[in-house]
Amino acid sequence: MSELFVAIFQHLLIVTVAIGISSIIGIILGILSYWVRPLGTFLIWFAEMLQTIPSLALLALLMIIFGLGNITMIAGLVLYALLPIVRNTYTGLSSVPSHLREASKGMGMSRLQRLFQVEIPISIPMIFSGVKIALVNSLSIAVMGVLIGADGLGYIIYRGIQQQNFARILTGAVPVVLMAILFDYVMTKIERFLSIKC
Amino acid sequence: MIHFQNVTKRYGEKIVLKNLNLEIRKGEFVVLIGPSGCGKTTTLKMINRLIEPDSGRIFINGEDASKQNAVELRRKIGYVIQQIGLFPNMTVEQNIAIVPKLLKYPKEEWQSIVRSLLKLVDMPYEDYAHKYPSELSGGQQQRIGVLRALAVSPPIVLMDEPFGALDPITRDSLQEEVRRIQKKLKKTIVFVTHDMGEALRMADTIVFMNEGRIVQKAAPEEMLRNPADSIISTFMGRHITSGRQSVPLYAEDFMRTKVLKVPKTSKTLECIELMSRRDVNSLIVIEDDETYFGTVTIEEIKQHGKAGRNISELVSNETITIGRKEDARTALDRLLESAANYLIVLNDDLTVAGIVTRTSTAKALGEALWGEMPA
Structure with missing residues (x-):
C-alpha cells in the first residue's frame, strides 16, 4: 500500500514540476506572441508540431540529451504542455476588448503596466484554462515515464502488465484516472469563479 | 493651448486629414463634429498621440507633442472613450485612481481625490467606491469614466463620443454634469460627437469637419445662423433656423x-x-x-x-x-x-x-x- 502512495506522490510531483516550468515558459511565450504577431504565428506552429510527435519518440529523443530518469520525463511533459498554455495565453490576451486596450494606452500606461494591470487580469480565466488542459493531459502522459526510468504510477501499471496481474494494473491505472477527473473538476470550478469575477 | 500646424494623415491611399490647422484656446470647450470618416476622431487622438501625424506638428502649451514622451504626455491629458472602458477587474475606486497611482501619488492623496470626485457627481463613496463596473448602470459607468479622466486634474480632457451609447435621458443629465464640471474646473475640453444637438448644447466653439478638412469653426449661434456650407445645414437638420422665417419677431x-x-x-x-x-x-x-x-x-x-x-x-x-x-x-x-x-x-x-x-x-x-x- 505504501508503495502505491509513494508512486502517486512521485507521479504528482513530476507532473506539477513540469506544469510549473511549462506555465512560466508558456505564459512568457504567449505574451511575446501577443506583442510580436509574426513570432506568435511561428511559436504556435512550433508548439503544434511538438504535439504531433508521438510521446514515446519524443521521450526517446530527450533521453539522448538528459539520460534516464525523472528529468527526461519532466522535459517531455514541459514540451507537451506548451501548446495549450501558449495558445490560451495568446488567445486570452488577443481577445481583450480593443476599447480597454485603448483606454489603458490613452491613460498613459506603459506596455508592461498595461500587461500586468489590465491585459493579464482580464485574460486570467483563459490562461488558467490552458494550464488545466495541460495538467490533465500530463497526468496520463506521465505514465510513459516507466519506459525511460522515471518514477510514478506507470511503474505499477507496467509491472502489472508483465505479471498479467489485473488487480495490479488497476491499482496503478485507477489513481491516474481519478486524479485526472479530480483536477479537471476542481480547476473548472476555479476557472468559473475567475471568469465571474471579470 | 493646443495648436495643429499643417497636420496631414494618410491611411494607405486614403487621406484622412488634409493640412489641418486648428487653434484651441485654454479653457475652451471645443466640439469636433462631422459625418463619419471626416477625421474628427483622428484629430482628437493625435492630441494624446494615439495616432501620429504623417506630417505637420501639434503643439501643446507651446511644446511640440512629438518631442515629448508619449506615455508621460498621456498622463497629463484626460481621456474618455465612447465604450467607457472601465477595467472590469478593478473597483470604481481603483479605476479612478489609475492615473494618480501611475504618477506615484501617496495613498492618502489618491483616496481623497476619489472621495471628492465621487462627491462631484453625487455618488457617495461608501456606496460606490468598492463596486465593480459591472454592478453599475451605463450612466453611472460613464460618470466614473469622466471622473477617471479628471483624477489628476489634467488641464486638457479629450472626450471621444462619450455619451454616444447612452439613452437620451442619461445623456442629457451627463451633458449637463460635464458642462457644469467644465465651468467649475475650467478645463480645456476637446469633444467629438456626431450629434448636432449635443454640439450646440455643450460647445463654446464648434469645429465642423468633412473629408479631412475644417469646413467651419464658429460659436454655436454663429453656426446656426450662418452655416458656411450646405453640408452643415444638412447636418444640423432640425436644429437649423433658416433665415427670418422661423424667428418670429412680428x-x-x-x-x-x-x-x-x-x-x-x-x-x-x-x-x-x-x-x-x-x-x-x-x-x-x-x-x-x-x-x-x-x-x-x-x-x-x-x-x-x-x-x-x-x-x-x-x-x-x-x-x-x-x-x-x-x-x-x-x-x-x-x-x-x-x-x-x-x-x-x-x-x-x-x-x-x-x-x-x-x-x-x-x-x-x-x-x-x-x-x-x-x-
Missing part, C-alpha cells in the same frame, strides 16, 4: 395667410355654403376696396340670417385686429386675452394680411425651436 411671421375672405355684398346662403364646404365656422368680410370690414360667424348667420340678405347686416367688429408689424409678443398677449380663437392681421392699407391663430402660433414656436415643421 405678427406677420406667424400668421396664416390662407384665409377665407368674402365681400360684404355676399348673400347669407352663399356664406353658409362656403363655410360648410371649407369646414370653418367664421369668415372675414371685406369692403369693396378689399379693406377689412369685420367677421361673421356661423352661429350669427343661423340665428339672425335671412335667406337672400346681404351678409353685411350680420358682421361683427369685435375681433381684435393688429398691424402686421406688431411685435410678436404683443400679438401673442392679445390672442391669449381675447375670447376669439384668432386675431386679424392687417396690412398698412388696412387690407387683410392674414390671421393669427393658436395653432399658427404653436407652429411658429415649434419652428423656431426645432426648425421646419410639417405643414
Whole structure:
C-alpha cells in the first residue's frame, strides 16, 4: 500500500514540476506572441508540431540529451504542455476588448503596466484554462515515464502488465484516472469563479 | 493651448486629414463634429498621440507633442472613450485612481481625490467606491469614466463620443454634469460627437469637419445662423433656423395667410355654403376696396340670417385686429386675452394680411425651436 502512495506522490510531483516550468515558459511565450504577431504565428506552429510527435519518440529523443530518469520525463511533459498554455495565453490576451486596450494606452500606461494591470487580469480565466488542459493531459502522459526510468504510477501499471496481474494494473491505472477527473473538476470550478469575477 | 500646424494623415491611399490647422484656446470647450470618416476622431487622438501625424506638428502649451514622451504626455491629458472602458477587474475606486497611482501619488492623496470626485457627481463613496463596473448602470459607468479622466486634474480632457451609447435621458443629465464640471474646473475640453444637438448644447466653439478638412469653426449661434456650407445645414437638420422665417419677431411671421375672405355684398346662403364646404365656422368680410370690414360667424348667420340678405347686416367688429408689424409678443398677449380663437392681421392699407391663430402660433414656436415643421 505504501508503495502505491509513494508512486502517486512521485507521479504528482513530476507532473506539477513540469506544469510549473511549462506555465512560466508558456505564459512568457504567449505574451511575446501577443506583442510580436509574426513570432506568435511561428511559436504556435512550433508548439503544434511538438504535439504531433508521438510521446514515446519524443521521450526517446530527450533521453539522448538528459539520460534516464525523472528529468527526461519532466522535459517531455514541459514540451507537451506548451501548446495549450501558449495558445490560451495568446488567445486570452488577443481577445481583450480593443476599447480597454485603448483606454489603458490613452491613460498613459506603459506596455508592461498595461500587461500586468489590465491585459493579464482580464485574460486570467483563459490562461488558467490552458494550464488545466495541460495538467490533465500530463497526468496520463506521465505514465510513459516507466519506459525511460522515471518514477510514478506507470511503474505499477507496467509491472502489472508483465505479471498479467489485473488487480495490479488497476491499482496503478485507477489513481491516474481519478486524479485526472479530480483536477479537471476542481480547476473548472476555479476557472468559473475567475471568469465571474471579470 | 493646443495648436495643429499643417497636420496631414494618410491611411494607405486614403487621406484622412488634409493640412489641418486648428487653434484651441485654454479653457475652451471645443466640439469636433462631422459625418463619419471626416477625421474628427483622428484629430482628437493625435492630441494624446494615439495616432501620429504623417506630417505637420501639434503643439501643446507651446511644446511640440512629438518631442515629448508619449506615455508621460498621456498622463497629463484626460481621456474618455465612447465604450467607457472601465477595467472590469478593478473597483470604481481603483479605476479612478489609475492615473494618480501611475504618477506615484501617496495613498492618502489618491483616496481623497476619489472621495471628492465621487462627491462631484453625487455618488457617495461608501456606496460606490468598492463596486465593480459591472454592478453599475451605463450612466453611472460613464460618470466614473469622466471622473477617471479628471483624477489628476489634467488641464486638457479629450472626450471621444462619450455619451454616444447612452439613452437620451442619461445623456442629457451627463451633458449637463460635464458642462457644469467644465465651468467649475475650467478645463480645456476637446469633444467629438456626431450629434448636432449635443454640439450646440455643450460647445463654446464648434469645429465642423468633412473629408479631412475644417469646413467651419464658429460659436454655436454663429453656426446656426450662418452655416458656411450646405453640408452643415444638412447636418444640423432640425436644429437649423433658416433665415427670418422661423424667428418670429412680428405678427406677420406667424400668421396664416390662407384665409377665407368674402365681400360684404355676399348673400347669407352663399356664406353658409362656403363655410360648410371649407369646414370653418367664421369668415372675414371685406369692403369693396378689399379693406377689412369685420367677421361673421356661423352661429350669427343661423340665428339672425335671412335667406337672400346681404351678409353685411350680420358682421361683427369685435375681433381684435393688429398691424402686421406688431411685435410678436404683443400679438401673442392679445390672442391669449381675447375670447376669439384668432386675431386679424392687417396690412398698412388696412387690407387683410392674414390671421393669427393658436395653432399658427404653436407652429411658429415649434419652428423656431426645432426648425421646419410639417405643414
